[in-house]
Amino acid sequence: MKSSHEGSVTFKSAEADFGLTSALGKSRSDIIAEISKSNLKGRGGAGFPTAVKWNLAAAAKGERKYVVCNADEGEPGTFKDKVILADCADLVFEGMTIAARAIGASHGILYLRGEYAYLRRSLEDVLARRRDRKLLGKAIGGKGDFDFDIEIVMGSGAYVCGEETALIESLEGNRGEPRNRPPFPVDTGYMGYPTVVNNVETLAWVAMIMGKGADWFKKTGTEKSAGSKLFSVSGDCERPGVYEFPLGVSIAELLKEVGAEDAKAVQVGGASGVCLPASQFGRKLAYEDVATGGSIIVFGPNRDILEVAANFLEFFVEESCGQCTPCRIGNYKLLETVDMLRKGCCSMNYLKEIRGLCESMQLASKCGLGQSSPNAFLSIIDNFKDEVMGR
Amino acid sequence: MMLIPENEVLKQELKGVAERYDNKRSALMPMLQMVQSRHSRISEFAMQVIADMLDIHPVEVHGVVSFYSFLNSEPKGRFIIRLCRTISCSMQNKDRVARQLENDLGIEFGQTTGDGKFTLEWTNCLGHCDEGPALLVNDKIHVKLTPEKVHDILEECRSTFGLHAAQKKEGGNH
Numbered sequence: 001m002k003s004s005h006e007g008s009v010t011f012k013s014a015e016a017d018f019g020l021t022s023a024l025g026k027s028r029s030d031i032i033a034e035i036s037k038s039n040l041k042g043r044g045g046a047g048f049p050t051a052v053k054w055n056l057a058a059a060a061k062g063e064r065k066y067v068v069c070n071a072d073e074g075e076p077g078t079f080k081d082k083v084i085l086a087d088c089a090d091l092v093f094e095g096m097t098i099a100a101r102a103i104g105a106s107h108g109i110l111y112l113r114g115e116y117a118y119l120r121r122s123l124e125d126v127l128a129r130r131r132d133r134k135l136l137g138k139a140i141g142g143k144g145d146f147d148f149d150i151e152i153v154m155g156s157g158a159y160v161c162g163e164e165t166a167l168i169e170s171l172e173g174n175r176g177e178p179r180n181r182p183p184f185p186v187d188t189g190y191m192g193y194p195t196v197v198n199n200v201e202t203l204a205w206v207a208m209i210m211g212k213g214a215d216w217f218k219k220t221g222t223e224k225s226a227g228s229k230l231f232s233v234s235g236d237c238e239r240p241g242v243y244e245f246p247l248g249v250s251i252a253e254l255l256k257e258v259g260a261e262d263a264k265a266v267q268v269g270g271a272s273g274v275c276l277p278a279s280q281f282g283r284k285l286a287y288e289d290v291a292t293g294g295s296i297i298v299f300g301p302n303r304d305i306l307e308v309a310a311n312f313l314e315f316f317v318e319e320s321c322g323q324c325t326p327c328r329i330g331n332y333k334l335l336e337t338v339d340m341l342r343k344g345c346c347s348m349n350y351l352k353e354i355r356g357l358c359e360s361m362q363l364a365s366k367c368g369l370g371q372s373s374p375n376a377f378l379s380i381i382d383n384f385k386d387e388v389m390g391r
Numbered sequence: 392m393m394l395i396p397e398n399e400v401l402k403q404e405l406k407g408v409a410e411r412y413d414n415k416r417s418a419l420m421p422m423l424q425m426v427q428s429r430h431s432r433i434s435e436f437a438m439q440v441i442a443d444m445l446d447i448h449p450v451e452v453h454g455v456v457s458f459y460s461f462l463n464s465e466p467k468g469r470f471i472i473r474l475c476r477t478i479s480c481s482m483q484n485k486d487r488v489a490r491q492l493e494n495d496l497g498i499e500f501g502q503t504t505g506d507g508k509f510t511l512e513w514t515n516c517l518g519h520c521d522e523g524p525a526l527l528v529n530d531k532i533h534v535k536l537t538p539e540k541v542h543d544i545l546e547e548c549r550s551t552f553g554l555h556a557a558q559k560k561e562g563g564n565h
């Protein structure tokens with residue numbers, strides 16, 4: 001397996017605007033058909049098929065449409081979108097332009113997390129260059145019916161704004177509180193207009209696929225998880241960084257590559273993901289097995305797994321927007337339980353009760369934050385019983 | 392040239408941002424971010440001005456300011472230092488860096504130095520987990536921190552602070 005810890009080999013080798021040129025030679029429905037054929041699924045975590053989302057937005061009625069690139073990247077342990085934006089911003093903007101052509105959008109927004117403000121100037125420069133080269137603006141590629149431009153809007157330090165409806169609230173000048181769905185953004189998005197929200201990496205793959213074809217893309221990966229994916233690797237390993245692997249790669253293969261063969265546990269998917277013990281390192285990183293937005297945090301033999309659980313729960317207590325009770329109260333309760341476990345004063349019965357609470361959180365929370373915040377806790381008490389019980 | 396009061400300057404700057412968004416509410420975040428970065432806070436006065444320009448109630452503006460961790464109404468230091476406390480940085484000895492920051496500044500996390508130069512805060516994952524511990528000084532990122540590097544970072548701030556102050560004075564005299 002050839003790999004580098006310095007980002008995507010594929011993205012760096014992309015020929016400039018090859019994908020856009022090819023898209024401009026196609027009809028709108030043919031662009032979506034190519035993306036559909038590629039089986040590209042969202043790289044932001046949820047894994048929703050990109051072409052399905054685009055089809056809905058293309059069919060939705062609206063006097064304007066928007067393409068939003070989600071660069072909020074707040075999931076603990078994730079930094080691959082930052083590397084893509086630093087090294088291959090053109091490819092991301094190219095992907096946004098292709099998306100705009102496909103759904104008939106005239107406006108694009110890059111929502112950049114406040115923590116990445118230092119990237120803004122270079123991104124504005126890339127946008128300016130693209131305007132100079134008529135790759136943004138009026139009548140792109142000489143197509144009289146294709147006007148599209150992109151602006152950058154900054155976040156201000158709120159993890160929940162990565163959730164697409166909270167992101168839209170934030171763009172509209174509101175508190176970043178997730179909305180009830182339906183309606184979905186593809187129908188009623190930014191300012192009520194049909195809006196496609198895609199992850200940074202998803203849009204970069206869009207540009208690659210348009211340039212090289214769906215068949216090229218599908219040559220790597222598995223049947224259900226086409227293509228490669230970027231992984232942000234940190235924690236106890238020799239070579240942390242951003243890696244590109246075909247989907248379906250096993251955790252063990254990845255650990256070997258990053259120099260962490262002695263790992264005792266791996267957190268896949270960040271704070272909202274799951275913590276897996278060595279006995280499960282044979283599992284595959286793919287939508288059909290362990291799905292992830294690409295955050296991989298490695299824990300060496302001497303790490304206290306309850307310290308990890310506490311750290312994640314502190315994160316959720318702080319980042320919950322507080323709109324719904326299961327999430328607002330639940331995460332706090334889970335943190336309390338971890339403290340009890342650490343002190344060795346948590347009964348089996350109480351733990352059972354807390355399990356019930358986790359289920360309510362997963363079912364009754366309004367957005368993905370509260371729905372997935374019990375994951376790490378549950379996987380830690382299930383997979384590391386020996387370590388966490390009877391302290 | 393005429394001396395323009397600071398409040399008038401602020402109003403003019405805000406007007407420019409609001410107009411870029413047709414004076415619609417979607418101008419709110421960019422307006423708040425501009426005030427925050429120039430003044431390290433968003434005062435009651437600034438919130439009222441913004442509310443008037445966008446024709447919304449000041450309570451709405453308050454609500455938004457209080458939601459985002461990078462926006463604040465109470466005064467903070469010219470340099471806001473945010474140290475990441477999320478797991479990967481935590482495992483890379485962020486506590487030692489934290490202690491050094493507290494020792495060198497003579498304040499605890501959540502506090503501002505008496506001279507109004509520095510505020511010390513915790514933050515969540517900054518997206519530099521492979522090169523932690525990481526911290527932000529305003530918009531600037533510092534990675535692979537050690538207790539030793541803390542001193543250099545603070546010195547760098549102190550030397551640009553003088554510069555800031557001088558530039559501001561110059562600007563006011565134009």
Ligand SMILES: Cc1cc2nc3c(=O)[nH]c(=O)nc-3n(C[C@H](O)[C@H](O)[C@H](O)COP(=O)(O)O)c2cc1C
Pocket residue numbers: 041042043044045046047048050070071072073074075159160161162163164165197198199200202203367368369
């Ligand atoms: C709490 C929360 C935070 C999220 N943060 C991000 C994020 O930072 N970046 C991202 O692309 N998607 C994030 N998502 C997922 C988005 O809601 C959305 O599904 C995604 O941007 C769609 O893009 P994709 O289909 O290209 O993956 C988050 C979801 C939740 C519930």
Ligand code: SF4
Pocket residue numbers: 160177178319320321322323324325327328365366367368369370371
């Ligand atoms: S689940 Fe949590 S973050 Fe999501 S809306 Fe409810 S309180 Fe807010």
Ligand code: FES
Pocket residue numbers: 076077078475476477478479480481515516517518519520523525
């Ligand atoms: S954990 Fe500190 S930067 Fe991600």
